[in-house]
Amino acid sequence: MTGSQLGFSEIKCGYGDTQIIHGISGRVNAGETLGVFGRNGVGKTTLARTLVGEIPLSAGAVSLRNDDIGKQLPYERRRMGLSYMPQTGLVFDNLTVRENLSLANSSLSPETYFEIFPRLGERLDQPAGSMSGGERKILSFVRVMLEEAQVIVLDEPSEGVQPENIECMQQCILARQSLGCSFILIEQNLSMLMTLSSTLLGLESGRVVFESERNTCDRSDLLSVLSL
Amino acid sequence: MATLLILNILWQVSVLAIVTIGLAVVFGQLRIMNMAHGELVMIGAYAPVMTSLLGLPGYANIVVCLVTVGLIALLMERLVIRHFYGRAFDSLLATWGLSILLRETVELIFGRGYQSVPQYVPGTFSISGTDYPLYRLVVMAGIIPIFAGLYIWYRKSKIGVEIKAMVENPSLAQACGINTSRLSAGCFIFGALTAGVAGLLLAPTIRVEPMMGLDYLIRSFFSLVIGGLGSFEGLFIGVGIIAGAQSTLGALFNQTYGYLFILILSIVFLWLRPDGIYRRS
Numbered sequence: 001m002t003g004s005q006l007g008f009s010e011i012k013c014g015y016g017d018t019q020i021i022h023g024i025s026g027r028v029n030a031g032e033t034l035g036v037f038g039r040n041g042v043g044k045t046t047l048a049r050t051l052v053g054e055i056p057l058s059a060g061a062v063s064l065r066n067d068d069i070g071k072q073l074p075y076e077r078r079r080m081g082l083s084y085m086p087q088t089g090l091v092f093d094n095l096t097v098r099e100n101l102s103l104a105n106s107s108l109s110p111e112t113y114f115e116i117f118p119r120l121g122e123r124l125d126q127p128a129g130s131m132s133g134g135e136r137k138i139l140s141f142v143r144v145m146l147e148e149a150q151v152i153v154l155d156e157p158s159e160g161v162q163p164e165n166i167e168c169m170q171q172c173i174l175a176r177q178s179l180g181c182s183f184i185l186i187e188q189n190l191s192m193l194m195t196l197s198s199t200l201l202g203l204e205s206g207r208v209v210f211e212s213e214r215n216t217c218d219r220s221d222l223l224s225v226l227s228l
Numbered sequence: 229m230a231t232l233l234i235l236n237i238l239w240q241v242s243v244l245a246i247v248t249i250g251l252a253v254v255f256g257q258l259r260i261m262n263m264a265h266g267e268l269v270m271i272g273a274y275a276p277v278m279t280s281l282l283g284l285p286g287y288a289n290i291v292v293c294l295v296t297v298g299l300i301a302l303l304m305e306r307l308v309i310r311h312f313y314g315r316a317f318d319s320l321l322a323t324w325g326l327s328i329l330l331r332e333t334v335e336l337i338f339g340r341g342y343q344s345v346p347q348y349v350p351g352t353f354s355i356s357g358t359d360y361p362l363y364r365l366v367v368m369a370g371i372i373p374i375f376a377g378l379y380i381w382y383r384k385s386k387i388g389v390e391i392k393a394m395v396e397n398p399s400l401a402q403a404c405g406i407n408t409s410r411l412s413a414g415c416f417i418f419g420a421l422t423a424g425v426a427g428l429l430l431a432p433t434i435r436v437e438p439m440m441g442l443d444y445l446i447r448s449f450f451s452l453v454i455g456g457l458g459s460f461e462g463l464f465i466g467v468g469i470i471a472g473a474q475s476t477l478g479a480l481f482n483q484t485y486g487y488l489f490i491l492i493l494s495i496v497f498l499w500l501r502p503d504g505i506y507r508r509s
Contacts (some may be wrong), residue, residue, distance in 0.1 A: 054399060078405035089400055092393045099389045103404040143404075 004063075005030050005182040006051070006082070006151045011060030013050045020046040022206045023060065028151065028199070033173070033183040035197030035214075037190070039226055043206040044186045045087050048155045051184065052084040053077045064151065083149035087156045087186075090140035093129030100128050100139055104146035113142045116168045133160040138169075145172055151182045158189045170195055190222050202226075231358040233479050240471035242368045243430060245375065248448040248467055250422035253415055255449075256457035257395050258313055260416065261320040264304070264327035265448065266441025267334075268420050272297055272427025273436045274334060276345045286348070289428060297424030300330070301417045313412055314398075327441070335438040345431040367429055379460050391415060395458070447474070450494040456504025465505050469493070 004027035014020040020043045028034040036044055049055045051062055053074040062070045069077055078084070091100050097120060101110050114121030117138050123131065128139055141157050154173075158166045166189070173183060173196055187193045193200065200217060202210030202225035210225045247269055254262045275293035276286070284292065304326060312319035349363040382388040394401040394408045401408055426444075434440065447470055455466020473493070474486035497504065 052403060054403070074399075074402035075405050075407050078403060084403045086400065086403065089397055092396050092400065094396050095389065095392055099392075102386070102389055103393060103401075103406075105405060147405075 004028060004066075006062075006064055006184065008051060008062045009060055011047075011050060011062065012058045013046065013055050013060075014058065015046075015055070019058065020206050021050065024201075024203070024206070024208055025060075026199075026201050026208075026211075028182045028184060030150075030180045030182055031177050032198040033177065033185050033196045035193040035200045036184065036186045036203065037188065037193055037200065037222060037225070038203035042203040044203055045155055046206075047203070048084070048086075048153050048184070048186055052082060052153055078147075078149075081150040083144040083147040083152045085140050085144045085152070085154045085157055087159070091128040091131075091136045091143075093127060095128055096125050097128055097131070097139055098124040101143055101146065104143050106146040106148055108146050108148060110142060110146055113145065113172070116172065117142065117165065134162055134165065137161050138165060141169055141172075145176065149181070151184070152176075153184045153186075155186045156188060157185075158187060158192050166192060190219055193222070194219060231356045232360070233476070235355065235358070235360050235364075236479065237472050237475040238368055239364050240475045241467055242371045243426070244444075244447055244451060244467045244471040245464065246371060246426040246429065247423065247444045248451045248463060249375075249378070250419035250426070251445075251448045252419075252452055252457070252463050253422070254419035255316075255452060256459075257391060257415055258412055258419075259316045259319070260309055260312060261316045261323065262309075262419070263320055263323040263445065264330055265323075265419075265423055266443070266445030267327045267330040268297055268301070268423035268441070269427040269430070269444050270334065270436075270438065270441040271300065271330065272424030273345070273431040273434070273440065274338065274343065275424070275428050276431055277338065277343045277436065289348075290425075293424050293428045294421060297420055298417060301420030302413075304420070305413045305416045309416055310409065310413065331438050331441070338438070340438060343436040345436055347432045361433075363432060375460070382460070387411075447471075447490070450490050452504070453494050453502075454497050454504055456506040459506055462504055462506035 007027040009025045010023045012019060012021055012023055024047060026034055036047065038044055046055060050057060053072055057070050061068060064077070064080055064082055069080060072080065119135060120139060120142060128136060131139065137157060137160055144152050157169055161169070170192060177183065183196070185193065185196055194214065197214050200210065200212050200214060200222065201208055202222065204225065210221070212221065251262060251265045254260045254265065272293050275296060276289050278296065279286065279289050279292045308322055308326060309319070312322055347363050349366050351362045352359040353362045353365055390401070390406050390411060393404065394406060394411055398408050451463070451466035451470045453466070454469050455464070456462030470490050473489050477489050478486040
């Protein structure tokens with residue numbers, strides 16, 4: 001894992017006595033995106049939650065810029081530069097859009113993102129709970145993008161989002177990549193994965209069944225994993 | 229007569245508000261049903277007695293109160309409470325045990341007898357021909373800016389946003405970099421300190437004794453049941469109804485009718501409207 005922004009080695013984890021992840025390894029370098037895909041229920045979200053510390057490791061190691069973070073709590077990992085956009089429960093419904101964004105603790109101005117996602121800027125003082133599912137995704141996405149993290153874990157960011165906004169999300173991710181930020185992108189949207197990922201990891205039953213550089217595979221390889 | 233009744237209602241509302249705010253924070257935000265809240269009020273009320281025993285001047289009351297209650301709250305949180313966040317019923321049993329421990333400890337140190345605390349602000353003030361204790365008027369006048377400040381702080385401050393975030397979704401709050409363990413501890417200690425200060429303010433107006441906390445706990449709890457948890461609006465509605473009804477019925481009939489009324493009212497609310505009058509969306 002030397003030299004990588006985020007690396008994980010032979011990690012095993014699960015819920016209680018049920019093991020979901022059976023020894024997965026991977027890494028992402030600065031300015032790159034590791035795309036993770038697979039059918040529903042193969043352990044993608046469990047992997048994401050383990051990387052950010054929500055689920056404890058039962059074996060293996062996670063490192064952030066060569067520092068072992070396997071025992072760090074989620075808020076400590078966040079403060080060390082690891083951000084997370086969860087798949088569900090992704091915004092604070094009772095807080096306003098402005099308050100949700102204020103939790104990014106960022107010196108960056110959200111104005112740039114309001115130009116890209118104008119609906120967000122128009123609804124700053126409304127509760128996040130009053131927004132549609134897609135708008136909530138965008139709000140959560142903008143919050144993590146404001147967090148000035150070195151590594152961002154995105155769990156299905158495009159789910160329920162309109163195509164034009166998915167395109168905007170991709171542009172934002174590419175812009176941050178060019179500044180050295182790394183992403184772990186968990187997605188069912190193959191176009192998004194193929195556009196953004198430098199490396200692809202396919203999961204099945206908590207194990208890696210496909211691993212490839214983006215430029216050595218195509219869409220049909222990914223589809224073959226999804227049809228396993 | 230009418231002026232006195234109104235002033236007494238305002239006094240009861242003020243007193244109950246300062247006692248209830250701490251319970252509202254601890255129960256409403258952390259879901260800790262703190263049965264020891266009344267004992268923290270009681271320990272705050274004993275602060276002038278402790279100050280006197282230590283030979284310290286009267287103005288040290290507030291320091292003695294904050295240090296004593298703060299240390300007790302810190303120990304409670306680190307040793308017991310932190311294991312019960314979000315587990316209202318379990319915390320009820322645990323804090324019930326703590327309330328007995330605190331009460332017995334105070335009894336062991338100071339005895340069962342009543343302690344009298346001298347007035348901090350002696351004298352009376354005449355309003356519409358009615359002489360009313362000046363101290364009560366000072367406390368009532370002081371409470372308004374304190375609550376206004378707390379309201380603005382909770383609504384506008386960064387910590388207020390973090391508390392609301394933690395209460396709604398602790399997991400996401402952690403992912404946002406919020407140390408929820410420390411924030412919960414801070415909220416608990418803040419709630420305990422307000423209880424202690426309430427006791428200190430009440431001390432000259434009541435008989436200070438080890439069992440005094442129970443009455444305040446019950447009325448605070450009923451206020452939150454009727455008003456609703458998690459908002460200043462609910463807190464004031466509940467406190468206004470409980471203290472207002474109890475004072476009015478107590479003045480018109482006797483205290484027993486006042487207690488009976490709030491008991492029946494609370495049962496009705498628990499049965500028909502368990503979220504209270506002011507429900508948050």
